[in-house]
Amino acid sequence: MPMLGGVRPPIASLVALLLLVAALTVIGLNGIHAGQVPQAVLNDEQQIAADTALSVRTAIDVEASTVRRTATTYPATSTTTPTTALKALTSARKTILGSALLDPHTGHLLATGGKPVPPTGADVLRAATRHQSIRPRLVTSGGTRQLLYFGRVTLPAQQEDANQDQYQASSRSQRQWLLVVCETLPALTTYGDGRTAAVLDANGTALATTARGTASPAAADRGLPTAAARAANGSGSDTDAAGSLLGATTGSLRTVAGWAQVASTTGPGDTDGLGLVVLTSRAVPVTTTPADYSRFALEAAGALAAVSLLLGLALYFLVQRPLLRLYLSAGRLSRGATEDEPTALEGLYRPVPVHGFGELALIGRALESLRRQLLGESGPETFPARRGPGYRALAVVGVLVVACWAVPMIFLVNRADTATAVPTAVLAAQQARTELAANRVRQSLDQSYTDLSEVAAGLPGLSRAAQTKLLRHTLADHKQYRSLYLLNRSGGITLRTGDTPLRTLVHVPDGGGITTVNTSGRIPAIAAYAQVRAVKGKALAAGVVLFGEIDVKALNSILPRPKLGSVWVTDDNNKVLAASVGYRAFQSLPDSGLTRLVRAAQGAPGTAGTATSAALRTSSGPSADAAAPLAQSGPTARLGWHVVTTEPAAALQVPAVQAEQRTMLAGILGLTLGTACLGWLHVVVIRPLRAVAVLVERLAGGDRRTVLHPVNHDEVGSVTRSLELIRQALAERDRTARSGHAAALSRSPRETTLQR
Structure with a gap:
């Protein structure tokens, strides 16, 4: 008989898939290796070199x-x-x-x-x-x-x-x-205590070197520049290649280095062909206790294998074998009811064994009653209401058994402690990269102010038409501006080019710098401004202040960096002005821990503050977080703005977090696949059995009119077809009995007259 479903596939799939999850648990947890230097530290140093090269x-x-x-x-x-x-x-x-x-x-x-x-x-x-x-x-x-x-x-x-x-x-x-x-070469800025940075030529010769704090003796590895230049030269056509290196070991410290080419990432650029390479290095503590999850992996996999075999055996003895025996018994009865062969008739004289419990036991008892009815040994029989658990309860118990293994894997075991999940070296690297991000934003805003100041210096003495031409030319050359306009002393716009200004503040500031010109709305409006000086002997310029509103998209585009996570720029009230992810203008940071981190970086009133970092736990798990003031000096220093970053520890390749992540994944897979297979068993076997149990009770109780329609081509469908044949045989016998009785009644008066 073709089996397009049936009881075997769900049970076999349950055992096979749970065993597969057990194997994946061993493979996944055994694949976590922690060397003397975590891979996350190497990756961070590579990204710091790439960020420095970008600067x-x-x-x-x-x-x-x-x-x-x-x-x-x-x-x-x-x-x-x-x-x-x-x-x-x-x-x-x-x-x-x-x-x-x-x-x-x-x-x-x-x-x-x-x-x-x-x-x-x-x-x-x-x-x-x-x-x-x-x-x-x-x-x-x-x-x-x-x-x-x-x-x-x-x-x-x-x-x-x-x-x-x-x-x-x-x-x-x-x-x-x-x-x-x-x-000379651009000034090289280094972030992170104990870190050194150098710009190398194609031969590995240091052209400029800088350090922050006191560099460890382990960081003075003379072979690193040559190795970095060789790696950069071997990168081929990849003009913005980057990588990491391990240097010498001194005591309990080892040098970690990152290198990156100073070249364009978007096609031919001004730095292509220079052959410059940035090398950064820092000494980090060596990990002496390696992470070993092999024993736990074997124990967890063994427990899941035991659960899968236990469930497989239970379902085999309680569901599969009783159902197959019931299928054979129903077929035997249907052949005895519809065929006249002696072998088929013999099947009616063999009692129907009752196996299992719940629906299968009820169907077995009803089949035995139908067998006796076919033999004429008894009439319709009424069964008491069903009591006790059925096979639906068995499926629920199966899910609970799998959950007893999966839930601790998801929520309890191998949980990474927030305080130790992110190594100190990784936090320090996150802070350094946040400072680099703040430096990129500062460079962009400072350059916008410098460009605007040059334009403002050329406006005095020009006619209105010449001023308009100059502003239009500036807007075309400087893509970061969305609008340029002149304000008079009362705050009114006297000349404008570009998009409609987002400005809502009407005050006219003194001096020059960077500011926000709105405090609400859909788009934050950040602007550079500069005074337009009067010309001696001539009338004042058309306006006294030149404003250049900076397109927030241009600011957002410089924030994302690989493995830096989410980045936000906040104002002095900790409201978001720009971000590397989706945000609403002037919204608060998405986590209260980030807000507290920004406040810790603000410092005393009137000071720029200092960068800080911490490991926080959010709804998605531990994360490396940092905040840094936008600038210590220059036109953006007095703004009180900060750059905030957060990178989930799951993306940092930290062994403790990898173990937590893979343990949770194993638990989720086990629970999902176990529930899916037991749900499959419920859909194709248990639910149809419950429907058949109701119908067979009616049939045994004398209902000969309800037709039993088989739905699936499996064991339950075969039982249903056999019951339908039995129903037809009983209905035919009842019709024959009624017609014989009616004939006897019609012949009785004539026989009485003849006898007289």
Whole structure:
């Protein structure tokens, strides 16, 4: 008989799947290994190096863009000379070591300033004449490595003839000058006590080194720079590759290092081709007690294997075997009721054995009553109401037995203690990365303020049309602004370009800096502002303050970093202004523990505060959390803003958390699969048995009209078909008996008359 369901598959699946969960428990927990240095510490150091490389890359990109923009926007006239142009282009830049103006066609030096600029090379001149983008160059000057930045100064057409006699090297086709600026490498900032950071060239030579606090002797591993440069050179086409290294061991400390290339992550950029690599290192305590969960894994797997075999045997003896015997008995009776063969008739004289309990026992007793009715030994029989547990209770008990193993696995055993779940080194790394994130936000806001100040300095003395043109040009060049506008002394907007301002505050601040210009609404409005000075002898500018509202999306985009978790920027009232995850403007932080952490980082009134970190437990488990003030100095220092991060410990590859996570997963799998298989058994066997039990009681009690329809092609369906055949045989016998009795009644009067 084809079996499309039946009692066997659920029971076999229950045993097989629970044994599989037991095997996965052993494999999963035995796969947790804790070396002398946790993998989470190595991963964090790699990410710190990548974050530091990002800061260096951003600084180089910003400087290269500034040099190009300054040169491009320089208002050269027909009387401008290279000397005056070079002085105007570089006088306000304090970081410049040397500068020069070149004729890109001939390479002739037109003007110089500061220290001598190293030769640029013929390829730079070719790129300048072809109007190609010129990336910064890493050169050696005076025994030190320096960066060259390039920009094009556009000349008016009439200047060619005016300056031709003075500069014979310039041809009549000259249209530009090439500005070359020589600067040192960007300042390298290190976060985290005891950590050192260095910028390396492609050969592993340190170009700049910095440290915070007192570095451990173990951190002074001279082989790390060479190893980092070799790893970076072997990364192939991956221009933003990063990795981690293990250094020397000194006593109970071992050096952990991270390296990352200073290159663009989104395609060709200004830092590509420089071959710079950032190396960070820090000495961390060595773990002397390895994590070993093998014994627990074997015990848990053995307990689950025992549970699965116990349930399998119980279901086999209490459900499967009695049901199969009932199936055979019902088939025997149906053949005896419908066939005239002697072997089939013999089956009616064999009593129906009653096996099991509950529904199967009731059906067995009813079948025995039907057998006697088929033989004419008895009539319809009424059964008492069912009492005692049925097979539904057996399924519930099975679920409870599985739950006795699974619930402790989910909620009790191998629970990671919040205080020890996250190692101290991981918390320190989370704090350092939070400080790096705050530094990125500060750099972005400071650059926005610097750019806006330059624009504000060029507004006085311009006509309204010229001011509008300048603001539109600025908005097109600086994508971080969503709106630029001028405020008069009463707070009214006199000139605007870009989107509709989100500003709701009407006060006109003094000085310049960064501020928020609304306190409610759907989008937080962060703005840079700068004063527009009056011009002597002329009327005041159209407005007194220039505001540039910063697109919050631009701020949100710099917050996410790999393995940093969720990041928020909060104001002085601990309300969210920007985040790497979904948020509502000016909402509170999602956890009260994070709010307390921010308050701990605020410090005394009037101070910027200090970064802090802690291991907190949320609804999702332990997490590494940190908060850092946005800035210690500069235009954003007085804001009182903070950057807050939280990374679930489950994502940090900490052995204790991995054990908790995999133990919970084993418990959830065991409970889910056990419940699913027992539910499957209830659907295909127990529930149909309960329905058949009701019908067979009626049939044994004399109901010959209710047709029994088999639903499934399994044992229960076969029993139902056999009962239907028995019902038809009993109904036919009853009809025959009624027709014979009616015939006897119709013949009785005639027989009486004949006898007289």
